[in-house]
Amino acid sequence: MSQIRCDVVSVERTVFSDDVDMVLAPGIEGQLGILPHHASLMTALAPGELIIRQAGKEDVHLVVGGGFMEVRPDRVTVLADAAERAEEIDLARAEAARQRAELRLRERAPGVDLARAENALRRSQVRLKAGRHFRGGRSSAGSGRVEGLGGDGQ
Numbered sequence: 395m396s397q398i399r400c401d402v403v404s405v406e407r408t409v410f411s412d413d414v415d416m417v418l419a420p421g422i423e424g425q426l427g428i429l430p431h432h433a434s435l436m437t438a439l440a441p442g443e444l445i446i447r448q449a450g451k452e453d454v455h456l457v458v459g460g461g462f463m464e465v466r467p468d469r470v471t472v473l474a475d476a477a478e479r480a481e482e483i484d485l486a487r488a489e490a491a492r493q494r495a496e497l498r499l500r501e502r503a504p505g506v507d508l509a510r511a512e513n514a515l516r517r518s519q520v521r522l523k524a525g526r527h528f529r530g531g532r533s534s535a536g537s538g539r540v541e542g543l544g545g546d547g548q
């Protein structure tokens with residue numbers, strides 16, 4: 395069966411590298427499904443969940459803080475601002491980041507970079523959702539269900 399090479403690299407490390415069957419990525423204009431032999435493209439990624447599917451294995455769920463994705467027919471390369479596996483997410487840290495960002499956005503103190511705070515809020519929301527989903531949803535592993543992460547803070 396045909397596969398596509400997938401490399402997910404953050405500034406700190408290679409988070410994932412293997413041949414895969416499908417990649418679902420949070421493109422800035424919506425979720426993108428990448429299969430082997432996909433047309434070449436380059437796109438920015440939003441903070442969100444990146445799901446990697448390999449036959450006979452559990453889906454790999456990564457959270458990316460944003461970044462870029464290059465697709466070629468035989469290869470997907472994700473250069474992420476930050477990336478971690480759902481099981482690596484520290485929920486307390488993400489909750490603290492969410493509260494910090496919300497406070498900054500509420501107070502709008504002079505000198506605060508609101509766009510930066512909004513991005514931090516989005517990252518924390520995605521981490522909370524993916525981290526909670528991972529902890530609560532292991533029994534449904536392998537079902538193939540993909541839950542959208544819309545940044546609604548749930």
Ligand code: ATP
Pocket residue numbers: 404406459475476477478482483484485487488491514517518521
């Ligand atoms: P914080 O304020 O908690 O650092 P942040 O959104 O500013 O959050 P990032 O800049 O997105 O953090 O990520 C920095 C590094 O820390 C990355 O390697 C990322 O994978 C990791 N990271 C950030 N938050 C978490 C978390 N809640 N659990 C696990 N790893 C995290």
